[in-house]
Amino acid sequence: MLQSVIQTHELSYRFADQQVLDKVSLQVNKGSIYGFLGPNGAGKTTTIKVLLNLLRSDDQNVFLFEKEISANRSLVLAQIGSLVEQPAIYGHLSGRENLKARAILLKVKDDRISAILDLVALSAHADKKAKNYSLGMKQRLGIGLALLHDPELLILDEPTNGLDPNGIIEIRKLLMRLTSEEGKTVFVSSHLLGEIERMATHVGIINKGKLVFQGTIGELQQLSNEQVIIETNDLVEAANTLLAGGYPADITEEYVTVPFTDAEQMGAMNTLLVNSGSTVYSIRKTKKDLEQLFLSLTQPL
Numbered sequence: 001m002l003q004s005v006i007q008t009h010e011l012s013y014r015f016a017d018q019q020v021l022d023k024v025s026l027q028v029n030k031g032s033i034y035g036f037l038g039p040n041g042a043g044k045t046t047t048i049k050v051l052l053n054l055l056r057s058d059d060q061n062v063f064l065f066e067k068e069i070s071a072n073r074s075l076v077l078a079q080i081g082s083l084v085e086q087p088a089i090y091g092h093l094s095g096r097e098n099l100k101a102r103a104i105l106l107k108v109k110d111d112r113i114s115a116i117l118d119l120v121a122l123s124a125h126a127d128k129k130a131k132n133y134s135l136g137m138k139q140r141l142g143i144g145l146a147l148l149h150d151p152e153l154l155i156l157d158e159p160t161n162g163l164d165p166n167g168i169i170e171i172r173k174l175l176m177r178l179t180s181e182e183g184k185t186v187f188v189s190s191h192l193l194g195e196i197e198r199m200a201t202h203v204g205i206i207n208k209g210k211l212v213f214q215g216t217i218g219e220l221q222q223l224s225n226e227q228v229i230i231e232t233n234d235l236v237e238a239a240n241t242l243l244a245g246g247y248p249a250d251i252t253e254e255y256v257t258v259p260f261t262d263a264e265q266m267g268a269m270n271t272l273l274v275n276s277g278s279t280v281y282s283i284r285k286t287k288k289d290l291e292q293l294f295l296s297l298t299q300p301l
């Protein structure tokens with residue numbers, strides 16, 4: 001049976017007169033990488049702060065590890081590592097020393113430090129001062145600090161913000177390793193679909209405080225409409241021919257588009273066009289356009 005790591009039941013939250021979260025019901029299961037997507041200001045950070053009990057929900061509708069959070073605060077938080085906003089790093093200390101300082105605080109054994117440095121791929125830079133780290137290295141050190149006490153769940157708020165492509169790849173590899181090799185659960189927010197798509201097993205999309213989609217990446221893809229793209233010598237004539245043949249054709253400056261149904265439909269449209277005198281330069285199916293879908297889900301309501 002799937003073990004629930006995060007669950008919220010119709011979580012709502014207000015800042016003064018602004019409804020920031022509106023009946024958000026999250027379901028995150030053990031071992032998943034849950035990508036929490038939404039445009040700026042959608043409510044991602046607020047959700048994360050409620051999950052970490054930094055902001056309180058009075059309705060007792062937030063459950064971590066199947067326990068209501070307010071009543072089990074310290075027990076639950078001990079099993080979570082988090083990175084919200086900037087990592088708390090001492091610039092004048094090396095990566096290793098930063099980990100050591102936190103390890104003393106948390107009463108974590110010393111041998112865990114080199115294991116963490118390996119895990120976050122910082123062993124080669126362990127003795128360099130953290131102020132000289134790249135942004136990506138700082139983020140990885142931040143994640144390393146969050147992992148010191150070996151938490152079950154890692155909650156990260158936009159960990160790749162401001163990173164270059166290599167930095168993003170490193171974080172992605174790290175998070176995938178954490179779930180596949182260490183059995184952790186990762187809840188990670190982002191406003192970039194492309195980033196989440198490459199690593200997440202599950203996705204929640206929030207817009208203006210409402211959860212507009214929740215499911216697996218595959219389920220998200222099923223929502224996306226594939227199109228047939230047709231290039232011909234005369235687009236208007238081709239579109240009219242297709243419309244007359246019962247195909248819901250549309251036209252852009254460069255091609256005619258028709259919602260894809262199956263390969264036979266593509267063949268039949270090709271035959272119809274050729275038989276009616278069009279010259280078909282190309283006919284192809286678009287890839288599922290998740291970006292377009294994401295944009296349509298997060299348009300202003």
Ligand SMILES: Nc1ncnc2c1ncn2[C@@H]1O[C@H](COP(=O)(O)OP(=O)(O)OP(=O)(O)O)[C@@H](O)[C@H]1O
Nearest residue numbers: 015018020038039040041042043044045046047191
């Ligand atoms: N402390 C606060 N007081 C009042 N309003 C706030 C506060 N914190 C956030 N908000 C408002 O709540 C809404 C959601 O903000 P939140 O930071 O959760 O969004 P987000 O999805 O994390 O966006 P971003 O990626 O820009 O941080 C915004 O309209 C924001 O202005």
